[in-house]
Amino acid sequence: MRRSKLVWLSLICALLMWSLGAAVAQSNPFEQLVFDTRADLELLADQVLSAGVRPPEWSSNTDLASPTVVSDLWFDNEILANAIFGPDTRPPNWIGAPVAILEILARNVRHDLEVSADEVFGREERPPEWRGSAKILQCDRTLQNVLTVLDRFYNIRSTTPESALSYCQTVSAEIQDSLVNLVFGAADENGVLPDPIVLLSAVRGDLERLADELLGLNTRPPNYIGNRDVSSQNFAGEVRLDMDLLADDRLGIGNRPLGWIGGTSNSPATSYLNLRHDLELLTDVTLGIGTRPNGWQGVNPVERCEPLVRSLAFLDQQAFSEFTLANIDPQALDYCSQVTEVVNAVVENPPRIDAIAEEAMMTAESTYAFSYLDVGALEYMGVMPAGTPFRALYRNFGDSNMMFVQGTDFALYVDMRFTTIAETTFRSLPTLQGVDPLAFCDAIWCNGPGPTPTPTGSGPLLSVLVQTTPVATPNVSALVADKQLVSWNQVRVTYVFDNLQTRTAQVSLEVCPQSAEVAEGCEPVLSVFDNNTGAGKPILSTFNGLNVFEFRYGYSTNLLIESSTMYSQDVWISDPTIR
Secondary structure, three states: OHHHHHHHHHHHHHHHHHHHHHHHOOOOHHHHHHHHHHHHHHHHHHHHHOOOOOOOOOOOOOOOOOOOHHHHHHHHHHHHHHHHHOOOOOOOOOOOOOOOOHHHHHHHHHHHHHHHHHHHHOOOOOOOOOOOOOHHHHOOHHHHHHHHHHHHHHOOOOOOOOOOOOHHHHHHHHHHHHHHHHHHOOOOOOOOOOOHHHHHHHHHHHHHHHHHHHHOOOOOOOOOOOOOOOOOOOHHHHHHHHHHHHHHHHHOOOOOOOOOOOOOOOOHHHHHHHHHHHHHHHHHHHHOOOOOOOOOOOOOHHHHOOHHHHHHHHHHHHHOOOOOOOOOOOOOOOHHHHHHHHHHHHHHOOOOOOHHHHHHHHEEEEOOEEEEOOOOOOOEEEEEOOOOEEEEEEEOOOOOOEEEEEEOOEEEEEEHHHEOOOHHHHHHOOEOOOOOOOOEEOOOOOOOOEOOOOOOOOOHHHHHHHHHOOOOOOOOHHHHOOOEEEOHHHEEEEEEEEEOOOOEEEEEEEEOOOOOOOOOOOEEOOEEEEOOOOEEOOOOEEEOOEEEEEEEOEEEOOEEEEOOOEEEOOEEEOOOOOO
16 A cells, blocks of 8 residues: 555656646746756755655745745755755855846856756766756856856857867857957046057066066076067067066976966957966965055956956946945955955846936937838938937847937937947847837938938948048059059958957058968058048057057948058958957
8 A cells, every 4th residue: 555655656746747847848948947957956855865855944846936936946955055065065166145136046056056966976977867957057157147248238149069178168268359359448437448558568567576576676587588678579478488487486387376377369458468367466476465566557456366257347347337346455365256256246136227327328329320210220211410319218139239219309220339329238228029119200310211321231330421521532643653552352450459349440450462361471551541531540559560550340441551562442340250
């Protein structure tokens, strides 16, 4: 009789799990995540506590409609962790933090459950019944939150396949260029962009200050280079070599502090971030945390922290206006640990924005945006003049750049790239799902509806300039006699870094006698004159001995791009998504 009851109970449980599985199969991804995590939690509990045995406080809540289904999942997962690791003892990579947003709480529980499973079954070992989840949920908490912010505010997503070896490290490497471009594409309160060349020079200066402090004035290890010419071809690499020599001298050959990055990059911006991090780490180890030589130029303490934490701190500052690290003591021994907790917590528990701050954030201006009555950009209403203010209300779905805006006498759809709205603000707008706003235009500049004068997405700003500004004919008479005219595909472009918010790139240029892809004998560009503006483009810096200029993405014409014996009148600057 007892055996019959056990068989009957087992059958009932199997039918219940089957029916829940069938229901979840038709539910949303969040419910699927909760269901699969509960199933795997019970499977692991059977292994740890023995089949069917649970503590009295165990909830066993499998009701996806229950308002406490996720919090119960977290609670039971912590009970099981006590049995695996011991009460109040958790591995270093345990998240554990309860948060208000149920999707993030479920994500954190899934991560921690995989940590427990690694301990019980072995790393990457799972029984056949294990349901599992997206591999990204096994990655570091900071990486997951970086991806959350990139997706929500910048429409940037990882494309690394789950089959990739060292999956989490590969994802982290994949997004590094985007993170660096965002950091160096953000202007300060004075509207000035950070210059990686200037910052690299500051690293060299601080390395010399540290060497003076440790070894004595002008005393250096053997083979120390000491190059201070930031325009030299391998400046960043030579700073790295000297830093390694100083580390060998002070710490022992090959010994490095925990978290040391090492290496440089073709990108001055990436090289700066890596060098500054390692220099601050070396200084902490040799002089002590918070102790710096006089005249030290490294003033941003978060650059001491590991790259993903540093990047998430920047993203939080851009995305959440009230976010600050000012209340964390930079000289605290656990400064980076405190920063890690704060930058993750603000993503998982985002602050509420008051009405006045929200209104200011959503207000922007046109920069010659084409305007439309429909989100498909078929009913053209004219060019919204530069400086026309509006309030952004909605954005389109997915990768679209269209948003619905409202001004004093209009409510229209425009492309956000031709406005002053911040990328983070645009991505935070509610989508058009479930709403159909009334579009109209009574402004004096409206002249539609009608067909778009250029194909949708072909570059409205350039079209507007061509239509409204007389295009100067390049003065080439003085060049024809002694310089050869070449086409745009003979201009070799080296990308220094991208500003994703302004959709511009800083590049160095060379003019080649044949195709830039295969030609030898390319000459560095000495100057660029823009006939549309009647002014030369400024030389922003030098990179590998070449002058650096800034261009908008796309095809730029009516230029004079001069080298010593050749010149071109146009250039193509590619978007990083197609590069």
